[in-house]
Amino acid sequence: MYDLVIRNARVHSFRDGIAQDAAALAVRDGRIAAIDPPADAPARRVVDAAGRMLLPGFIDCHTHAVFAGNRMNEHAMKLAGASYEEIARAGGGIVATVEAVRKATVEELVAESLPRVQALAAEGVTTLEIKSGYGLSAESEMNMLRAARVLGERLPLSVTTTYLGAHTVPKGRDKNEYLREVIDALPRIREEGLADAVDIFVERIAFDADDMRALFDAAKALGFRLKAHTDQLSNMQATRIAAGEYGVLSCDHLEYTQEADVRAMAASGTVAVLLPGAFYFIRETKKPPVDLFREHGVPIAIATDINPGTSPIASLLAVMHMSCIFFGLTPEEALLGVTRNAARALGFDDRGVLAPGMRADFALWDVPAPEFLLYQLGGLRAEKTFIEGIEA
Numbered sequence: 001m002y003d004l005v006i007r008n009a010r011v012h013s014f015r016d017g018i019a020q021d022a023a024a025l026a027v028r029d030g031r032i033a034a035i036d037p038p039a040d041a042p043a044r045r046v047v048d049a050a051g052r053m054l055l056p057g058f059i060d061c062h063t064h065a066v067f068a069g070n071r072m073n074e075h076a077m078k079l080a081g082a083s084y085e086e087i088a089r090a091g092g093g094i095v096a097t098v099e100a101v102r103k104a105t106v107e108e109l110v111a112e113s114l115p116r117v118q119a120l121a122a123e124g125v126t127t128l129e130i131k132s133g134y135g136l137s138a139e140s141e142m143n144m145l146r147a148a149r150v151l152g153e154r155l156p157l158s159v160t161t162t163y164l165g166a167h168t169v170p171k172g173r174d175k176n177e178y179l180r181e182v183i184d185a186l187p188r189i190r191e192e193g194l195a196d197a198v199d200i201f202v203e204r205i206a207f208d209a210d211d212m213r214a215l216f217d218a219a220k221a222l223g224f225r226l227k228a229h230t231d232q233l234s235n236m237q238a239t240r241i242a243a244g245e246y247g248v249l250s251c252d253h254l255e256y257t258q259e260a261d262v263r264a265m266a267a268s269g270t271v272a273v274l275l276p277g278a279f280y281f282i283r284e285t286k287k288p289p290v291d292l293f294r295e296h297g298v299p300i301a302i303a304t305d306i307n308p309g310t311s312p313i314a315s316l317l318a319v320m321h322m323s324c325i326f327f328g329l330t331p332e333e334a335l336l337g338v339t340r341n342a343a344r345a346l347g348f349d350d351r352g353v354l355a356p357g358m359r360a361d362f363a364l365w366d367v368p369a370p371e372f373l374l375y376q377l378g379g380l381r382a383e384k385t386f387i388e389g390i391e392a
């Protein structure tokens with residue numbers, strides 16, 4: 001007896017490319033029990049999909065969806081010609097959001113972030129990574145992570161959290177002292193189960209490769225998964241170190257990545273997470289080396305990077321579209337970038353494709369083909385979403 005059978009669907013399992021490869025799917029205990037189950041298999045609930053397309057749930061594997069306030073003023077400066085780095089050096093950037101986040105309670109953070117997360121869910125996102133990084137004190141960082149966990153409890157969506165205390169150095173603080181504090185908070189964050197992974201922003205306006213080593217040594221010993229923001233504005237050799245020495249799950253941004261970095265990623269199986277929304281919003285012109293990723297077999301994922309400073313974009317479909325237009329990804333690469341490869345970027349082996357034993361996270365779409373999602377921009381919503389087999 002199955003809990004649920006979806007029939008009369010165009011099922012694209014993504015097990016082997018994105019073509020349609022089934023017409024029905026069965027769920028038991030929140031997992032996919034069968035692809036194309038027998039026509040007479042008994043089920044508690046049968047859904048006639050009326051020919052709708054059924055795709056794996058999307059995974060937004062890099063977000064800063066929890067924050068307070070906005071940075072519209074910086075956007076105006078940017079439109080008037082200032083660069084992201086100039087704005088950050090002038091006291092804007094990440095630290096501007098920190099003030100708003102420190103004032104907010106967990107409940108306020110949840111309330112402000114909820115509409116952003118709901119917008120992502122409406123586009124078929126069933127797994128969402130959320131980073132801290134705007135508290136920049138142990139207590140405030142933990143509040144951000146708590147807010148992220150609450151969102152995961154309140155919404156029909158799987159939330160995975162990442163501690164990004166090393167996002168930048170708070171105003172008036174010594175970098176080394178602050179980094180020590182970030183590292184010292186790790187055991188408590190682990191004990192309270194607040195974060196699944198640890199991340200760092202390696203950049204001229206944030207931390208360097210040695211800082212990353214110190215953080216990762218401590219985080220790895222405590223069993224955290226590792227990820228890094230690298231090569232967004234410059235190449236500080238962080239990608240080759242993160243991949244080569246730590247085998248991180250993913251390196252993210254990668255506009256300034258070089259072949260030596262790509263080789264290290266290929267050797268360690270590190271996923272390249274591309275963030276075309278940030279590229280677009282800060283009007284970056286240097287593109288990530290997509291051809292090198294392909295040539296060396298580095299898996300590519302796409303994410304919104306939704307945040308108040310460089311990517312105020314609450315649409316995974318929009319950034320997937322940008323990945324094709326700006327970075328030259330094929331529609332298939334964009335789709336695998338928010339499913340199979342995004343799962344890998346988060347260290348999940350139970351989602352991203354539809355196959356027996358995997359989580360029953362999927363969505364029904366009223367569109368002619370998967371590629372349509374990379375063609376029309378705007379106005380597309382998943383018709384029904386299922387999380388662990390339960391309709392959202």
Ligand code: NIG
Pocket residue numbers: 093094097201229232278305307308309310311
């Ligand atoms: O992923 N690169 C660093 N962190 C964010 C930007 C954060 C901000 O400006 O608020 C990013 O683009």
Ligand code: FE
Pocket residue numbers: 062063064229305307
């Ligand atoms: Fe980011």
